[in-house]
Amino acid sequence: MTKVDLKDLTLPELTEFVVSLGLKPFRAGQIFAWLYRPGIRTFGQMTDIAKEVRQQLAGVATISHLEVAKEERSADGTVKFGLRLDDNEIIESVLIPEEERHTLCVSSQVGCAMGCGFCLTGTMGFKRNLRPSEIVGQVNAASDWLANQGKPPRLNNLVFMGMGEPLLNFDHLITALKILMEQRGHDFSGRRITISTCGIVPKIKALGEAVPVNLAISLHAADDAIRDQLMPINKTYPLDQLLAACREFPLPPRRRIMMEYILIKDLNDSPEQARKLIKRLHGLRCKINLLPYNENEVFPYQRPPEERMEVFQRILRDAGITTLIRTSRGSDISAACGQLAVQGLDDEDMEGT
Numbered sequence: 001m002t003k004v005d006l007k008d009l010t011l012p013e014l015t016e017f018v019v020s021l022g023l024k025p026f027r028a029g030q031i032f033a034w035l036y037r038p039g040i041r042t043f044g045q046m047t048d049i050a051k052e053v054r055q056q057l058a059g060v061a062t063i064s065h066l067e068v069a070k071e072e073r074s075a076d077g078t079v080k081f082g083l084r085l086d087d088n089e090i091i092e093s094v095l096i097p098e099e100e101r102h103t104l105c106v107s108s109q110v111g112c113a114m115g116c117g118f119c120l121t122g123t124m125g126f127k128r129n130l131r132p133s134e135i136v137g138q139v140n141a142a143s144d145w146l147a148n149q150g151k152p153p154r155l156n157n158l159v160f161m162g163m164g165e166p167l168l169n170f171d172h173l174i175t176a177l178k179i180l181m182e183q184r185g186h187d188f189s190g191r192r193i194t195i196s197t198c199g200i201v202p203k204i205k206a207l208g209e210a211v212p213v214n215l216a217i218s219l220h221a222a223d224d225a226i227r228d229q230l231m232p233i234n235k236t237y238p239l240d241q242l243l244a245a246c247r248e249f250p251l252p253p254r255r256r257i258m259m260e261y262i263l264i265k266d267l268n269d270s271p272e273q274a275r276k277l278i279k280r281l282h283g284l285r286c287k288i289n290l291l292p293y294n295e296n297e298v299f300p301y302q303r304p305p306e307e308r309m310e311v312f313q314r315i316l317r318d319a320g321i322t323t324l325i326r327t328s329r330g331s332d333i334s335a336a337c338g339q340l341a342v343q344g345l346d347d348e349d350m351e352g353t
């Protein structure tokens, strides 16, 4: 019999499961709270649960755990984790410390099928979707790591901007978000979670209806010709459709959609493109993050000069759009935007697997 991984279950699903074992429903809340505390790996550690119940659970269920196979620290404090899955695939998540706050950049798939023309993850191709437990497990791994460093094991923000397209792993993503937002567990509010999509139009509204999280769009262009070149998904869901879906996203009051725009020299960084962007975004509650391109050996693109980026920003700001130029964190360890690609896990790292 295949054992059930309890970290794949929302609290209502866990309640159903424990009741099916003949246990009282309140046990589910107790177990759930244990699962998401730092360092919990076994039923034996759940000390307020009767020994017979723990033994019964161990016979039918497991508690998965993602092992840190590789850890790299950037000069700016960013930490990139290579996390080993049950089938020995490796995914990456990135912990970004900002003063007293910690943001974790989370992966949703092993590899990615979207093939965006600036992203190293896309060059890996798609391997598989992550299970809910593998999405939530990244948060557990990061909070365990913080606890081991003697820091409070609390993450402030989660951004789904790691490997993969989250909306193509929709059901597992929603389950994972429900687990992460459960008060007895990590207790994230939807305000502190951002899902970033390259533009899977049919799932955008559905996401907002399922969970009250923030939405980020990898926009990167103001016209279809340039976006087609950068992002193959644009041929299926062009900009008009994408921005119409954004307008239908059930945005909670006082929140805005985040538009991510990687600035690439001589491609999408002209004042004309900035003006096109203003027209496209008219009436949409949004803010724009401008991200200078992280140059690499795989793609031919370059980062624009500072002055050009500032001009682009000023045009948008003058039109009343909140616009920030964000400097990427962790680019020296390939942890910045578009750089996650499971590099550097050599044979030695894989020994014993």
Ligand code: SF4
Binding pocket: 112, 113, 114, 115, 116, 119, 120, 121, 122, 162, 163, 164, 165, 198, 218, 338
């Ligand atoms: S940018 Fe996102 S959607 Fe595009 S290839 Fe990279 S991981 Fe996939």
